[in-house]
Amino acid sequence: MSVADRTEHQPPGSAVVVAPSILAADFAHLGAAARAVATDADWLHVDVMDNHFVPNLTIGLPVVRSLRRATPLPLDCHLMITDPDRWAMGYAEAGAYNVTFHIEACDDPVRLARNLRAAGCRAGLAIDRDTPVEPYLELVPHFDTLLIMTIKAGFGGQEFLPELLAKVRLARRHADAGHLRLHIEVDGGITEDTIEQAAAAGADAFVAGTAVFEAADPAAVVRRLRRRAEAVISAARA
Ligand code: DX5
Ligand code: ZN
Numbered sequence: 001m002s003v004a005d006r007t008e009h010q011p012p013g014s015a016v017v018v019a020p021s022i023l024a025a026d027f028a029h030l031g032a033a034a035r036a037v038a039t040d041a042d043w044l045h046v047d048v049m050d051n052h053f054v055p056n057l058t059i060g061l062p063v064v065r066s067l068r069r070a071t072p073l074p075l076d077c078h079l080m081i082t083d084p085d086r087w088a089m090g091y092a093e094a095g096a097y098n099v100t101f102h103i104e105a106c107d108d109p110v111r112l113a114r115n116l117r118a119a120g121c122r123a124g125l126a127i128d129r130d131t132p133v134e135p136y137l138e139l140v141p142h143f144d145t146l147l148i149m150t151i152k153a154g155f156g157g158q159e160f161l162p163e164l165l166a167k168v169r170l171a172r173r174h175a176d177a178g179h180l181r182l183h184i185e186v187d188g189g190i191t192e193d194t195i196e197q198a199a200a201a202g203a204d205a206f207v208a209g210t211a212v213f214e215a216a217d218p219a220a221v222v223r224r225l226r227r228r229a230e231a232v233i234s235a236a237r238a
Helices: 027-037 061-070 085-094 108-120 133-140 162-177 195-201 218-237
Strands: 017-020 043-049 075-080 098-102 122-127 144-150 183-187 205-210
Touching: 017 043, 017 183, 017 218, 027 061, 027 218, 043 061, 061 075, 061 085, 075 085, 075 122, 085 098, 085 108, 098 108, 098 144, 108 122, 108 133, 122 133, 133 162, 144 162, 162 183, 162 195, 195 205, 195 218, 205 218
Parallel strands: 017 205, 043 075, 075 098, 098 122, 122 144, 144 183, 183 205
Antiparallel strands: none
16 A cells, blocks of 8 residues: 555545445445445545444454455544454554544554554544543544544434534634644534534534435535535635
8 A cells, every 4th residue: 555545535625524434335335335436525434343342243354455445535444343452453554544443442542543653544533422522632633533423333324413513612622722633523413414513513524324325326415515514614714
């Protein structure tokens, strides 16, 4: 995996990252799902669940290796697993663009973030529904992405929880005050109806599973999600 292969795949001038989650795609046709969004999405979000950290069981390293060969999209791997210290580096070696692990599952998040970055990968820290963000804000300079769940991690298709955006607002204030280069990513229940609230709260990276892959035209949904988020972010900057 060369550095060029990991280059951010963002339309020029877009301040927004849209990351369709293949959790909502047809698992027998993941290559086709990736192709359906390849020209419009920024990252492909890959939910790894181990039936321990969360009750659900999804996909692991062999699938990520195959996806790496099947799509040029950067792979945004969201590890909902216990013991990321044991497994996360494997995802970096498999060619993930970004590896995000949960604070609730990790004893030494800074060490793991350093190791991921040393392997040429981006590092992400995820915060589940019931975890406050304040105690972890001091860690974010070690990360490229802070993923704030807007549902309880584990299943797609759940309803967006707007009260969790308080954590996004706090994190955005912290990142701006410290002039940090940090993506604040929201995950869970993101649709054309909820993305604007999340963008207004300070998110700039948006995971959407059901909204994208259950639509007749997934690429069109990605474009509309981007437009809505961009409109909010550019109005806030004006
Ligand atoms: C759930 C996953 C999400 C999921 C989101 O724990 O982390 O990425 O795919 O799905 P939707 O967009 O359907 O809420
Ligand atoms: Zn996810």
